[in-house]
Amino acid sequence: MAILAVEGLHKSYGALQVLRGVSFAIERGECYGLLGPNGAGKTTTLRLCLGHSEPDAGKLQLRGLPVPAMAREARVRVGVVPQMDNLDPDFTVEENLRVYGRYFGLQDSVVRARIPQLLDFAGLAGRAGASIQELSGGMKRRLTLARSLVNDPEVIFMDEPTTGLDPQARHLIWERMRTLLGEGRTILLTTHFMEEAERLCSRLAIMDTGRVIAEGSPRQLVAQHIEPQVVEVYGDGVEHWTRAQASHLADRVELTGETAFCYASNPAPLLATLEAQAALRYLHRHANLEDVFLKLTGRDLRE
Amino acid sequence: MKSGHFALPALSPRFIPVWRRNLLVWRKLAIPSILGNFADPLIYMLGLGYGLGALLPEVGGVPYISFLAAGTVCFSTMNSATFEALYSGFSRMHVQRTWEAIMNAPLTLDDVAFAELLWAASKSFLSGLAILIVIWVLGLSSSFLSLWILAVVPLIGLAFAALAMAFMALARSYDFFMYYFTLVVTPMAMLCGVFFPISQLPGPLQSFASVLPLTHATALVRPLMMGEIPAAPVINVLVLLAYALAGFYAAVILFRRRFLD
Structure with a gap:
């Protein structure tokens, strides 16, 4: 069964039709890409998938649970890497992870035990006590990635995770994403980098003006359309x-x-x-x- | 604005980690914060109380500093709740996008708003408490009835935190909050019996003052400080409670419009 199933999503903001019948389904363990120019409806689709906004029409199921009705329960095992960093600037690296874990109802002792492993994964070992201001852009992104894993998510939503990063930092994120896929986690990725989508996505959808206009594996899409x-x-x-x-x-x-x-x-x-x-x-x-x-x-x- | 936005706030214990998050930030800055809680209102109270008070006969049957002490507790609680809900709340909601990060966890907007309300009220309680301690230490109030003020201060904090949150929900930048101070906080400071008795005001202004929340705060705190039972405590409590509930409901509706549309 699909871990995220989206069917016939419609959403308007006032007179502006942002989504006009978006459908796709993501299987467990897949990296699924959402590509599209600015204003295509990618971010709105993500918001609806997480239950942050209600569709005007259409159905959504995340981890087998109806969204937005049971979005809270669905998000218990979902990770999010947002487009813009929203780490807590008042906290250290370690506090960011510990406090974020509490939002999922995790005991401090549980998160504390997991922190060395998370920091290791993010290439931030030994930085537990560093303040956020001391971190470079790439380090902040990696910490955001580590934070999204604090609740051991089945699905991770990544909204342009490598925008603004240098090539070294970008390659490290890609490598980590492959590791996560290898662990059987599912990733929904939005990106403007075709190279990123081509490398990582097993399947992807190209969106424009609120619709999915093409779907398939990167290879299939190239073979079919060009x-x-x-x-x-x-x-x-x-x-x-x-x-x-x-x-x-x-x-x-x-x-x-x-x-x-x-x-x-x-x-x-x-x-x-x-x-x-x-x-x-x-x-x-x-x-x-x-x-x-x-x-x-x-x-x-x-x- | 959609009909769904008007649903009553749905609360869950999930709000607790958000309150604790704010507490952890506060603990890092606790010393300057506590110093501010004491110093600012204390300077006003002692400066005006002794300086201006020396020129005045008794006010409301007591020395001016004793009169002003009760007003300062209320004023300081209002200010602290207002600043926290406006400036710090706006930083967390808009500038730092902390709320968005939190809402990606299994929390709802209602949980976050409720945590913010309780947090602003908690912080204002510390301000009120700081002044109270000074008042007790200086011997400006020696009645056991003044202990009841410890129960009134959180209610004052909730009312003003809720009102400020509803206003903050409409803000696009920090500059917007000047309107709130000019139109809400400063008039209340002058009209609601903080610095002088409401009976000094012309009739129409007295009627206007009688519906303002700070009037009901001073109406409770001043007699308790003097060792008297307030004249209409039930009405005062109900008015403050009504402002807290209505303000919070309005804030939640406006936050929903801001975040969910």
Whole structure:
């Protein structure tokens, strides 16, 4: 049975329809990604899943319990890594974990016994007495991750967990997420990093304007929605070259700004013409999730 | 605003860890906090009480400092509850996003609001108690009836914490709280018998003062301090209780609008 099942969610704020029939189901042990441009409805979906807001229509079950009716009971074994850090700035690292454990009804002795292990996991061993102000951005994120594990959660909601982190810190978080998945925990991940989703998610949903517009494994999505090869071309005269050559030789071309994205099953003819164009520079690569995302949600800015 | 927002607050013992969280923060800053509890109101009470009091005949049948002592207990409790519920409460709710973190655990908004109410009232109890101790030590009150003030102060704290919370629920920034001080706290300090008897006010202002919560606080505390039984203790208690309950209910509705919509 799905550990999180979402069916036909609708939600409006005033005249603004934020969700227009969102459905998906996450199996135990899965890392499921929610991707989408700003305003697609990801954060609202998470809020509804946690029971922080009531859907106008639709059904939600978390850990087999109806939400929001039994959201409190469901959250007993749920962890949350919010988009913005909300650690307690007045407390030390250790106090943050101990006090957070109390909210779940855990005895101090139980949490105290678990703290060394949690700090170890977060790469914060020996920092128990440090104040929050002393921590770097990456350390705060890791402490937030450790805090979300204080109640031994079955499901962890991670809302853009690596936004603003340097590559080292990001890789450490990814490694820890894999460890958690290996322990059989379930992760619901929202992210703007396609690379992150491609690495971690067994399945993902791409959302736009309040709907799920595509769902599947990263590989399936690339295979289904996009030509397998991409040639990115830029330099003086790229527009002329695109009109004269690429539009015939590629299956699909998108010209944005100074760059032509040429999608093709067989890029050999394209590459051959590029050899003769000294003014043009190019990059030949496999299609990836970002190409799918941009194709499905468009290249226009969302604000 | 939805009809669901008007449901009565549903409380559970889960609020206790939130109250304890605030206590732990307070303990870290306890010394300056306790010093503030004593020093500020004490300076007012002694400065005005002895300085201004020397120029005055007896007020309400007692030396001015004794008159002012009862007012200071009430005023100081009101101030402490108000500051905690407005500024510190807003920091936790909005600036630090502490409430959001807590509500990801098995707590509801109602639990958090109730913990905040009790916490602000608890903190104001310490302020009231600090003044009371000074009053007893200085011998400004020597009646055993004044022990009853220990039961009245928490009620004053609850009433003003609840009112301030309802206002705080509407705030977008700290600047907003100036309105509350200008429109609510300062008028009450002047109209409700803290510094001078309400009978000094013109008739219409007296009627207005009679519905304000601080009037009912001073009406309870002053006689108890003098060793007398208040004239209408049941009404005073009921009015303070009504402000506490109505204020808390309004606060919960406004918090729901803020967080759940």
